[in-house]
Amino acid sequence: MSSISKMIDAGSVLVESACSIDRVDEGLRTLLPLIPGTKYFRFNPIDERCQVELDDTEASLLQGLLDATEEYVKAEDKMFTEVCNILKAGGY
Numbered sequence: 001m002s003s004i005s006k007m008i009d010a011g012s013v014l015v016e017s018a019c020s021i022d023r024v025d026e027g028l029r030t031l032l033p034l035i036p037g038t039k040y041f042r043f044n045p046i047d048e049r050c051q052v053e054l055d056d057t058e059a060s061l062l063q064g065l066l067d068a069t070e071e072y073v074k075a076e077d078k079m080f081t082e083v084c085n086i087l088k089a090g091g092y
Contacts, residue, residue, distance in 0.1 A: 025042055025044075028040050028042075039082075039086060041079060041082075041083050043072075043076070043079075045068060045069065045072040047068040047071075047072070049061075049064035049065055049067065049068035050065060050068050050069075052064075052065050
């Protein structure tokens with residue numbers, strides 16, 4: 001496959017993936033390994049407490065979101081630490 005064909009295929013994946021978060025993830029997981037030294041992180045908490053509307057102001061819902069976020073960050077400590085180290089080192 002020629003370089004042009006690879007670029008066209010990559011472009012098609014990116015355009016298609018713009019319509020779906022899961023397709024974006026799939027596309028990035030497929031394409032980014034082709035770029036040496038590239039790291040990809042996806043932070044995607046799956047928790048019913050995260051199902052809050054952007055304009056919701058109910059205190060209990062917002063507290064649930066904060067609690068879910070804190071638990072997720074603790075559970076994914078290794079990944080967050082790695083991202084922070086990369087950012088601190090300027091490797092982005």
